[in-house]
Amino acid sequence: MRKKLLLGNWKMNKLASEAKEFAIASKPLVALAKSNKIELGVAPTYMSLATVRKYSAKAMIVAAQNVHFEEKGAFTGEVSIPMLKEFKINWVILGHSERRTYDNETSEKCNAKMKALIANDMIPVYCCGETLAQFEAGETKAVVKEQIEKGFEGISEEQAKKCVVAYEPIWSIGTGKNASTEIAQDVCKYIRKVLKGVVGKAASKIRILYGGSVKPENIKAYLSCPDVDGALVGGASLKIDSYEGLLKNIL
Ligand code: PGA
Numbered sequence: 001m002r003k004k005l006l007l008g009n010w011k012m013n014k015l016a017s018e019a020k021e022f023a024i025a026s027k028p029l030v031a032l033a034k035s036n037k038i039e040l041g042v043a044p045t046y047m048s049l050a051t052v053r054k055y056s057a058k059a060m061i062v063a064a065q066n067v068h069f070e071e072k073g074a075f076t077g078e079v080s081i082p083m084l085k086e087f088k089i090n091w092v093i094l095g096h097s098e099r100r101t102y103d104n105e106t107s108e109k110c111n112a113k114m115k116a117l118i119a120n121d122m123i124p125v126y127c128c129g130e131t132l133a134q135f136e137a138g139e140t141k142a143v144v145k146e147q148i149e150k151g152f153e154g155i156s157e158e159q160a161k162k163c164v165v166a167y168e169p170i171w172s173i174g175t176g177k178n179a180s181t182e183i184a185q186d187v188c189k190y191i192r193k194v195l196k197g198v199v200g201k202a203a204s205k206i207r208i209l210y211g212g213s214v215k216p217e218n219i220k221a222y223l224s225c226p227d228v229d230g231a232l233v234g235g236a237s238l239k240i241d242s243y244e245g246l247l248k249n250i251l
Contacts, residue, residue: 002207004223005164005230006033006246007063007125008042008237009093009211019048023055025240029247030057036251039230042237043093046079050087063091063125066099069112081120092117093232095127095151097170107150114151118159125164125209125232126151128191132171140169140187145194152198160199165208166232167191172212174234184210185225192227216245223250 014022026040033040041061044052053062068078084092094113099105110126117124128147130140144167152160167187169179179187188208195203210222211232222228236242 002205002229003037003039004250005039005041005061005207005209006219006250007040007061007093007166007209007230007232008243009065009096009232009234010042010044010048010238011065011098011234012045013238014044014048016048016051019044020051020055022240022243023052023060026060026243027057029244030060032251033247034059038247038250040247041091043091049084049089053088061091062089063093064089065093065096066103066105067092067094067113067117069109069116081116081122085120085122090121091123091125093125093127093166095147097127097129097168097173101170107147110151111153114155114163118155118163123162123164125166127166127168127211127232129168129170129173129212135169135171141190144187144191148191148194149198152195155199157200157202160195160202161205163206165191165195165206166211167208168211168232170212174213176213178213178218179210181221181225184222184228188225188227214246216242216249219246220249 030040043063043065064084068075068080071080095110114124128144130143134143172179192203207229209230209232210228214231214233215236
């Protein structure tokens with residue numbers, strides 16, 4: 001059984017003081033999630049990671065939104081895995097479409113980061129998804145296939161088990177234009193098939209999240225899809241009431 005996972009992606013939002021408030025308010029939600037066998041998490045900015053880790057419940061997953069694959073060195077503006085580990089941050093989102101678009105984050109680069117994270121016993125949340133033009137041209141599956149194959153290249157069955165994948169059609173991120181549950185299920189099922197080709201049996205253990213305009217009102221429908229194991233949520237994860245709504249609607 002794959003445990004359901006609800007992960008908030010805060011992007012470049014929230015001051016550390018606001019993140020602290022959220023972390024404290026989320027404590028009962030983490031307990032509620034835990035008793036319902038759901039994993040709950042957020043991905044704050046680097047500036048708020050330590051604060052959220054400190055003030056949230058122990059079972060709260062606190063993820064970084066990026067990391068560098070080298071341990072240290074002349075990489076101005078970057079943060080390394082040991083730096084995250086020092087603050088007990090064990091999860092990292094990789095290859096989010098905004099980073100692919102604005103920061104030249106390629107699947108090859110993500111692959112190096114995946115390997116470095118796995119070597120450090122950390123959990124990558126590897127994002128994939130197509131643009132609107134690719135969706136309209138019927139290229140969705142070809143795009144995610146390439147992203148998954150490159151992202152998971154050289155990763156063993158054993159190593160892949162703990163990895164998480166997020167399918168986020170770019171045209172539905174922050175736009176309010178939802179992908180239908182049929183599309184979400186169809187693509188997530190396909191991703192699992194591609195994963196099977198790359199990492200074998202681990203594919204059935206890997207959690208695949210759907211992301212893109214997920215809200216309290218529609219989360220249940222997505223999570224009812226057999227190959228959708230959770231959600232990666234941007235806008236609707238920022239306010240504690242809405243975050244609570246997301247959780248309560250999947251209990
Ligand atoms: P959204 O963002 O929920 O605001 O559409 C999702 C994401 O980018 O992870």
